Amino acid sequence: MTFEALGWSGERQADFAVRAAAGLIPGRVVGEHRSHFRVATEAIELSAEMTGRLRNAAVQRSDLAGVGDFVALRLATGDGSASIEEVLPRTSALVRKASGEERPQLLAANVDVVFIVTAPDGDFNLPRLERLLTLVADSGAAPVIVLNKSDLSDDVAGMTGEITTIAPGVPVHAIGARSGDGIAEIEQYFAGNRTVGLIGSSGVGKSTLTNQFLGRAAQATQEVRAHDSRGRHTTTHRQLFLRPHGGSIIDTPGMRGVERWLPGNDSGGNFDDIQTLALECKFSNCRHEAEPKCAVRAAVARGELDAERVAGYVQRARETKSSAR
Incomplete structure (x- = not known):
């Protein structure tokens, strides 16, 4: 390599x-x-x-x-x-509003092309596709829409036509990741050692598609639930894989919520220093109240953070979590 x-x-x-x-x-x-x-x-x-x-x-x-x-x-x-x-400076950054929080969440950096993966079952939703397209447009990467599991539809042409109406000029490919149908035609997006990112709901076949591109079972896969066509979050964290035939691929966990992050409308910006410090807490779900090895409370004890600001941050986090339920 x-x-x-x-x-x-x-x-x-x-x-x-x-x-x-x-x-x-x-x-x-x-x-x-x-x-x-x-x-x-x-x-x-x-x-x-x-x-x-x-x-x-x-x-x-x-x-x-x-x-x-x-x-x-x-x-x-x-x-x-x-x-x-x-x-190092990024050429692109795929960012969304973090679920239940007033902060940006980085999904992937330095991605050249983003495959927005959907399927003709319970996941197919044009307004959702529009939100994902906006997310990619904000990132600086090029969007490509991949209609996976195309064998589940009797009207693939009609579905791709619907997609084209909301995404004029964006390439749309109907494929079958499990069977390999249509995979060859989207290999082109890896040319020149480009990086392709995958986004979409759980169960649309992102992990299966990743395995096809790698030629090995790198990612676990599961069947979707029969009663609602929902997936089971088989991919739990973002990961970049180098492909044997050139280029790399970034698989991401399924996204149920898609909300655009708008820099400048950051109502949580006053707490950025606390949010960054919270990454050093022992527990990922630390409430900064009585948990052991809390980096935020330790900074208060050292006089590096104002106790009242931290109390306001904790209260706001409670309210945000409550409103997200």
Whole structure:
């Protein structure tokens, strides 16, 4: 594998020269976990953590490293772990409003093409497709609509015609990911080591499509529920895979809620520093009240955060969670 296969370019290499002189190496985030990231370099895939300086400098959580990001790495010394020192400039960023929260959520970075995957069963919904198209338009990536499980419809031409009315000029492909029908015609979008991201509801076949493109069972798959055609969230976190024949693919968990994030309408911006610090709490669902190893309360105790601001943030989080039910 060469790093170019992961989308690294000569232009990026030239811009990286100053960082290389400081002992850093380039990498691309291929997996994101609560405590660490999986990062691919030209030589190896390794585990890395973000530096505290990088966390503190982030204006909002979506500025932190995410799947698809190119980053500047400092390799581990001794028994330590590698550290992500910088998130390099993005060419695109697929962002939505986080479910139940007033903040942006980064779904994938540096994606060239986004496959909006739908199916002619209970998932097919034109207004939803329009929202997903807007999400992709905001990202800077190119949209492609993939109508999977086309064998379930007796009127594929009619369905693709409906899609075309709301998405003029956007390519639409009817395929069958499980059988492989139509897969060859969408291989073109990976040309030139491009990165393709997949978005859509659970159960539309994103994981099956990922496995087809990789030529192996990298992602678990399940049948949808018969009574409502809903999926079961077989993909639980975002992940980037390098394809054996060029290009890479980012699979994402199914999205039930699709809400556009509008920078400048950030009613939660006053709490960005608290939200970023909350990533360091021991528990992902920490309420910042009595839980052990709460990074937010620890910052209050050190005098780095105002207790009244934190109380307001906690109260607002309760109200947001309650209204989302």
